[in-house]
Amino acid sequence: MMNNYNQAQDYYNYTNNNYNLPGYNQTKVESNLYNPYNGFIRGNMFPELYNTYKIDKPFEIKPMNEQAELLTYIDSLDFATIDLNLYLDNFPDNKDAINLFNQYRSLKEQYMKEYEGKYGPLLLDSDALNTYPWMWNQGPWPWE
Amino acid sequence: MWKYEKKLEYPVNITRKDLKMAKYILTQYGGPAGELAAAWQYLDQRYNMPDDKGKALLTDIGTEELAHVEIISAMLYQLMRGATIEELKDAGLGEHYAQFGMDLFPSDSFGNPFSMTYIKVSGDYIADIESDMGAEQRARATYEHLMDMTDDPEVLAPLSFLRQREIIHYERFKELRDYYLKKKI
Numbered sequence: 067m068m069n070n071y072n073q074a075q076d077y078y079n080y081t082n083n084n085y086n087l088p089g090y091n092q093t094k095v096e097s098n099l100y101n102p103y104n105g106f107i108r109g110n111m112f113p114e115l116y117n118t119y120k121i122d123k124p125f126e127i128k129p130m131n132e133q134a135e136l137l138t139y140i141d142s143l144d145f146a147t148i149d150l151n152l153y154l155d156n157f158p159d160n161k162d163a164i165n166l167f168n169q170y171r172s173l174k175e176q177y178m179k180e181y182e183g184k185y186g187p188l189l190l191d192s193d194a195l196n197t198y199p200w201m202w203n204q205g206p207w208p209w210e
Numbered sequence: 211m212w213k214y215e216k217k218l219e220y221p222v223n224i225t226r227k228d229l230k231m232a233k234y235i236l237t238q239y240g241g242p243a244g245e246l247a248a249a250w251q252y253l254d255q256r257y258n259m260p261d262d263k264g265k266a267l268l269t270d271i272g273t274e275e276l277a278h279v280e281i282i283s284a285m286l287y288q289l290m291r292g293a294t295i296e297e298l299k300d301a302g303l304g305e306h307y308a309q310f311g312m313d314l315f316p317s318d319s320f321g322n323p324f325s326m327t328y329i330k331v332s333g334d335y336i337a338d339i340e341s342d343m344g345a346e347q348r349a350r351a352t353y354e355h356l357m358d359m360t361d362d363p364e365v366l367a368p369l370s371f372l373r374q375r376e377i378i379h380y381e382r383f384k385e386l387r388d389y390y391l392k393k394k395i
Binding site for chain 2: 115
């Protein structure tokens, strides 16, 4: 295992206990958010907006192999940036949310680089396309 | 422009074929409260939002809805994978097979083809955003109905994720609507 993969493990297990605090305050967004993985499995980074139906607790993602595990980090961080993006469109002056967005975005870039180096490109912008033969047309496809 | 990313926003790994569920979920592909209608509605409305804030939010939520079209499509593909003709006929998908084979085709659960008349645009940004709030609520309700009809965790997980996104989108549209009403743009 590579070193920064182990760091990812720490990050992955990081739990944010602050979201139980009362008084959700939109100007102090960062301490009230789920971490990227916990937000991702819920489909929602904002505990105050989280609302369940039928299921008692969110489904954990259980990666079958190292590739799927790395993709789960990317998915989680990607999700966190998507949800923060929508929030920031409405609240563009929230410095904490901007910092958090950029923290997750840059972490995602690191994992993308590692993933694409090992398993092939996710985007046509990837350095992993500098290979012979052409790798973009290789499966597996996202729906498989 | 849009760029393709070779992954889903949320993973879909359905191992148990379920043609009846596929037929029900079809409505979230090409039905009146489906992801395709939502994506197109927001992306058509964005041009006449009164400021950059609204243009950004409609572009970004519209873009996310396109990713949801792909999640629903992956669910349909996996729920129908390996089905025999007899199984398709029994599940009420014989007509689908006759016309489209095993390809996807956007329709509602009854088989009515997707219609652009599902999308609500009005030329009035308050009316537009309020129709978006309604679209999100109807989609949330549909996801709840779909969740009522299965106990397969592999199907419930993506349905639950998508339902939760409707809640967030509703909230963001509501914030934007309230901001415009307060600002009296």
